[in-house]
Amino acid sequence: MVKIIGLTGGIASGKSTVVAELRRLGYQVIDADQVVHELQAKGGKLYEALVGWLGTEILDADSNLDRSLLSQLIFSSPENLKKSSQLQDQIIRQELAERRDKMAEQLPVFFMDIPLLIEADYVDWFDQIWLVTVDPEVQKERLMKRNGYSAEEADKRLASQMPLSEKKAMADVIIDNNGSLGQTMLQVHEVLINLN
Known part of the structure; x- marks a missing residue:
């Protein structure tokens, strides 16, 4: 039986880091943003x-x-x-x-990385939904640092998205990315062990 896992998060939540680790471990990930780029x-x-x-x-x-x-x-x-x-x-x-x-x-297991998985109503495509989440203040801080945004610009971007707190209700697996990279990877590895 094939397992299709949907991966989502929010801007600057650390989803790309989780995707990179999944790929490093040999899992295939369909990247919706990449697909859109190819289509455009x-x-x-x-x-x-x-x-x-x-x-x-x-x-x-x-x-x-x-x-x-x-x-x-x-x-x-x-x-x-x-x-x-x-x-x-x-x-x-x-x-x-x-x-x-x-x-x-x-493949028996693969992932689809869809930023707007919940908002665009892809939920029923998946056997499991993984959500990469961070606290709003950490998200804002990372977004400002990563994109060089002012606090106001970061707030605007975050306000345009569904809050991660609301997405939690739809997720089967929540990966908390507030801590260190090592802590996040440990969660990913633990979930993968239970997956098989």
């Missing part, structure tokens, strides 16, 4: 859909998506935001489902 690359399904909708003015001199212009257009009106969300979600969901099904034919 020249000739990708999202690239074609976005150009089809907004026209070639969203491209830069090298015919790649101009991300800052695209972002401005999408966030310029509630209608554009809604349309963009529907268009992109459908293509991303389809691609992730294809990759998930293909991997399920080959």
Whole structure:
């Protein structure tokens, strides 16, 4: 029986660190952000859909998506935001489902790293959901340090996301990343032992 595990967290929660450790231990991880990046690359399904909708003015001199212009257009009106969300979600969901099904034919256990797993309603895809969590003040501090944000910018980013405290109710496994790297890795290893 195949076990598919969904991995999620919040900005600066340490999810990437957990993913790196899973990969180091030999587990396969489908990275949703990477998939989106591939779909938005020249000739990708999202690239074609976005150009089809907004026209070639969203491209830069090298015919790649101009991300800052695209972002401005999408966030310029509630209608554009809604349309963009529907268009992109459908293509991303389809691609992730294809990759998930293909991997399920080959592996007994694998992970899918989806930042908006709960918000975008992927919950029923998984046998288990792992949540990497940190306290809000630690999250803010790490975000400011990592991205060079001011306190105000960090607060804005964090406010735009579902709080980690609310996500806990949906998680089967909670990895507390408030402590040292070693403490976090120990939790990951313990959960993996119980997985088999």
